[in-house]
Amino acid sequence: MGKFDNKIVLVTGGASGMGKRMTELLVEEGAYVIAADIKKELLDVVSQNDSVEGKLLNVMSEDDWKKAVEEIVADHGRIDVLINNAGISSEKHMDEVTIEDWDLMMRINGFGPFAGMKHVLPQMVKQQSGAIVNISSYTAMVGMGTNTYTASKGAVRAISRAASTQYGRFGIRVNAVFPGVIKTPMTENLSESSEVLQRLIQATPLQRLGEADDVARAVLFLASDDSSYITGAELVIDGGFSAQ
Ligand code: NAD
Numbered sequence: 001m002g003k004f005d006n007k008i009v010l011v012t013g014g015a016s017g018m019g020k021r022m023t024e025l026l027v028e029e030g031a032y033v034i035a036a037d038i039k040k041e042l043l044d045v046v047s048q049n050d051s052v053e054g055k056l057l058n059v060m061s062e063d064d065w066k067k068a069v070e071e072i073v074a075d076h077g078r079i080d081v082l083i084n085n086a087g088i089s090s091e092k093h094m095d096e097v098t099i100e101d102w103d104l105m106m107r108i109n110g111f112g113p114f115a116g117m118k119h120v121l122p123q124m125v126k127q128q129s130g131a132i133v134n135i136s137s138y139t140a141m142v143g144m145g146t147n148t149y150t151a152s153k154g155a156v157r158a159i160s161r162a163a164s165t166q167y168g169r170f171g172i173r174v175n176a177v178f179p180g181v182i183k184t185p186m187t188e189n190l191s192e193s194s195e196v197l198q199r200l201i202q203a204t205p206l207q208r209l210g211e212a213d214d215v216a217r218a219v220l221f222l223a224s225d226d227s228s229y230i231t232g233a234e235l236v237i238d239g240g241f242s243a244q
Helices: 018-029 041-048 062-076 099-125 148-170 196-201 212-223
Strands: 008-012 030-036 050-058 081-086 130-136 172-179 232-235
Touching: 008 018, 008 099, 008 196, 018 030, 018 041, 018 212, 030 062, 030 081, 030 099, 041 050, 041 081, 050 062, 062 099, 081 099, 099 148, 099 172, 099 232, 130 148, 130 212, 148 172, 148 232, 196 232
Parallel strands: 008 030, 008 081, 030 050, 081 130, 130 172, 172 232
Antiparallel strands: none
């Protein structure tokens, strides 16, 4: 028996990196996964598995969210788990950031998860059950990165906590995870031999970068009934970096 047997799970950014690994592990545990993304060619690959449905969804678009939720509920009758994982990053320093950079980052990384909760929560309230996991970043916990990315992930942290307090009475749990530097397509431009990464690895108690699998397993815990009394939690997955 799998931990997600008969569960309908929606994973945004499900076609790449951590979202892809979450999708694989969820399927192994019996879930039916709707992997939502903007990259059709990557969705075609993940949806080769019969238990994965690729769905084109731009998390910035309210129309896309509305349509996606309507379709999922019409097809499957429920949404048990929402994982707000889609996101973009930026290395720009504060003095280079334009208002357009700010708006785009906040729209995808901030409004995206907010809109996901806005459209999925009413269905979870009807069900009187549900689990939501939002992917923030360790940069929202420690004083790193004075840029739009850090700001957007701080927004994710705040809305996760707020939603957990407001929806617990409906049997809905909302938790957030805070990954450190994880090896995915998002970070592939950072060379592991570079000085910056070498310093980061040395400053990390577990002495390595994270893998998509490290984050995906923690997310599955928070999405599953194994964490049935956990809501509003903030789980840092960074090899101990921010503990110092
Ligand atoms: P990734 O680039 O491999 O995956 C991100 C996915 O999100 C991609 O498939 C992309 O197409 C999708 N996406 C981007 N914009 C979208 C949009 N508007 N609508 C729908 N889908 C969209 O990166 P990843 O490292 O797997 O990142 C997953 C999440 O983890 C992100 O929210 C990221 O900010 C966060 N994170 C990553 C790291 C890291 O070091 N990799 C660290 C902390 C947090």
